[in-house]
Each structure stands twice: as C-alpha cells, then as structure tokens.
Amino acid sequence: MSESPKILVGYCGLYCGACGIYQGRIRQAVENLRKTISAYGFDKIAPELARWEPAFQHYPEFEGVLDGFVKLLGDCPGCVKGGGDPNCVVRECCKQKAYTTCAECAEMDACEKLRPTGGTALEGLRKIRAVGVDKWTEEMQKKVDAGYCELDERMK
Numbered sequence: 001m002s003e004s005p006k007i008l009v010g011y012c013g014l015y016c017g018a019c020g021i022y023q024g025r026i027r028q029a030v031e032n033l034r035k036t037i038s039a040y041g042f043d044k045i046a047p048e049l050a051r052w053e054p055a056f057q058h059y060p061e062f063e064g065v066l067d068g069f070v071k072l073l074g075d076c077p078g079c080v081k082g083g084g085d086p087n088c089v090v091r092e093c094c095k096q097k098a099y100t101t102c103a104e105c106a107e108m109d110a111c112e113k114l115r116p117t118g119g120t121a122l123e124g125l126r127k128i129r130a131v132g133v134d135k136w137t138e139e140m141q142k143k144v145d146a147g148y149c150e151l152d153e154r155m156k
Helices: 025-040 044-047 054-073 087-095 112-117 119-131 131-144 152-153
Strands: none
Touching: 025 044, 025 054, 025 087, 044 054, 044 152, 119 131
C-alpha cells in the first residue's frame, strides 16, 4: 500500500482497508463469474438455456447488473476520500464538528447516527479511544496484511 494506513480510518470507526469493497472483492468476484460464464459459453447459449430455465431470458439484464456492481462498488477510495455512502450522516457530522472519528465525540455511545453501522463500528471507536488512532490503525493494518477482510466475518 502506497498511502498511510491512517487515511483508511473511517469517521465511524470502521477500517476501510479491511473492507471487501476497498480490497476489490466485488470487482474480483464479478470478473471471476464472467470468466466462468464465458469459459462454459453460457453467455452465448443463454437463449437456448431459457427453454429450460426462464430466468435466462433476462441474461442481458443480468450482464447489466454485473456492470452496475463494478461501476458502483468496484473501486472505493475509502471514507475520508469520499468513498462509501455519499449521504453518510456520520461523515457529515464528523466534518461539521471537525472530528477525525466519532471517538472524539462525547455522545458516541448513545449516537443514533452510528446505529446503522452496527456494533463493529462502535467496537472500533471504543478501541480507538482506548489505545489511540495510531496504534489501532497499526493493529488493523497488520490484520489486513495477514489477510483479514471484514467481509469474511459477514459471510460466516
């Protein structure tokens, strides 16, 4: 990674470097699926397959959805650089208060804006408060360098 891992600390306490989207997992999954489909020629025989499975009538729309995944979720620069939800209320709140993360806010534990992020974000924020953002970032980057991705946790 060429940039400082600290730039990958999200306002909400998630570490963007551990995000499957940031790591390119969506793009890779789409590329792998397209290679598999192409290798078997399913993309070419979709009209014939539709005789046995009507869903194949919608193959062009399916291709469009794959394009949409890559367009919307294929590359993410991280929260601080404008990635993620463009309407993120947590990011806007932190910017208005000139906070690096919500860990700087006295209302963090009771904040309704953090609820949609789930317990993982609050857990990260509490750790940032406990050890400091630099140490937490270093710990997270070591996990990522060892292969960690939060997506793997979601898929369990």
